[in-house]
Amino acid sequence: MKILALNASHRGNQGHTRFLVDKLAKGATDGGAQFEVVTLAELKINRCLSCGKCNTREHYLRCVYDDKDDVRGVFNRMAEADIIVFATPVYVFSMPGLLKTFLDRLYATGDVFDLRLTKSGMFFHHLDPDICSKPIVALICCDNTEKETPQNLISYFRTYAKFHDAPLAGLLVRNAGRFAGHGRDPGAFERAPRLAAAYQAFEQAGYELATTGRVKPSTQKAASQNIIPMPPLIRLLKNFQPVKRKMLEQARKMTRFANGDV
Numbered sequence: 001m002k003i004l005a006l007n008a009s010h011r012g013n014q015g016h017t018r019f020l021v022d023k024l025a026k027g028a029t030d031g032g033a034q035f036e037v038v039t040l041a042e043l044k045i046n047r048c049l050s051c052g053k054c055n056t057r058e059h060y061l062r063c064v065y066d067d068k069d070d071v072r073g074v075f076n077r078m079a080e081a082d083i084i085v086f087a088t089p090v091y092v093f094s095m096p097g098l099l100k101t102f103l104d105r106l107y108a109t110g111d112v113f114d115l116r117l118t119k120s121g122m123f124f125h126h127l128d129p130d131i132c133s134k135p136i137v138a139l140i141c142c143d144n145t146e147k148e149t150p151q152n153l154i155s156y157f158r159t160y161a162k163f164h165d166a167p168l169a170g171l172l173v174r175n176a177g178r179f180a181g182h183g184r185d186p187g188a189f190e191r192a193p194r195l196a197a198a199y200q201a202f203e204q205a206g207y208e209l210a211t212t213g214r215v216k217p218s219t220q221k222a223a224s225q226n227i228i229p230m231p232p233l234i235r236l237l238k239n240f241q242p243v244k245r246k247m248l249e250q251a252r253k254m255t256r257f258a259n260g261d262v
């Protein structure tokens with residue numbers, strides 16, 4: 001079993017995304033898989049020019065940048081993998097430009113004039129199944145705690161999976177990253193006692209991917225659980241503005257504490 005993770009954080013290997021990918025990798029290698037990480041921020045990735053050359057006879061399914069940047073090399077590695085992990089932070093309610101620029105280049109791997117019906121019953125054009133139709137895992141992290149924040153990305157990967165006939169083998173969402181110290185602050189475990197269980201679930205997710213090819217719903221839930229301790233009554237009361245304002249005050253103090261930037 002070969003698992004390839006694409007890390008889309010602009011902070012490359014320094015960020016929370018990489019920290020979470022490493023948890024996944026630990027579980028996956030314990031489960032006997034080979035786990036590789038591609039750090040997109042380290043690569044040269046030109047943007048699709050929409051020149052359409054990839055759909056001409058002379059240049060069929062080849063991009064004008066194939067010999068000039070690193071994208072085709074990553075596509076080749078995707079083609080060799082059994083599972084692809086898209087590991088991405090939320091940037092302004094969506095994906096980082098780096099990941100979108102990379103994904104736009106998939107356009108050069110499909111014949112847009114060859115219309116087909118996907119297994120899920122969608123009209124779509126030909127694409128390279130070796131690159132696009134592998135089981136995928138979406139690993140999403142963000143700092144905000146509202147449910148809406150990662151929604152666009154969750155929806156994006158569900159749509160991607162549907163049109164590409166790529167089973168969504170896992171959906172792992174880790175919010176409150178700043179509160180948790182982005183995986184780099186030992187004090188985070190005191191602030192958020194549930195954090196250890198959430199990180200443990202990322203390792204478990206890796207193990208399940210390696211051994212069964214998918215992440216169990218219960219493991220996804222544990223990885224994505226709310227880590228900010230909140231009694232049920234407060235959770236209810238938080239719908240009232242004055243309570244929410246009080247919580248905001250508290251959160252501000254904690255965030256500053258976590259950053260050490262008071």
Ligand SMILES: Cc1cc2nc3c(=O)[nH]c(=O)nc-3n(C[C@H](O)[C@H](O)[C@H](O)COP(=O)(O)O)c2cc1C
Binds near residue numbers: 011142177178
């Ligand atoms: C340009 C930019 C935009 C961001 N937008 C959001 C956002 O809309 N919502 C959110 O919760 N976090 C947002 N964040 C915070 C990141 O999602 C968060 O810090 C994440 O951990 C970054 O990944 P990294 O630690 O791997 O770099 C943003 C960060 C940056 C740099």
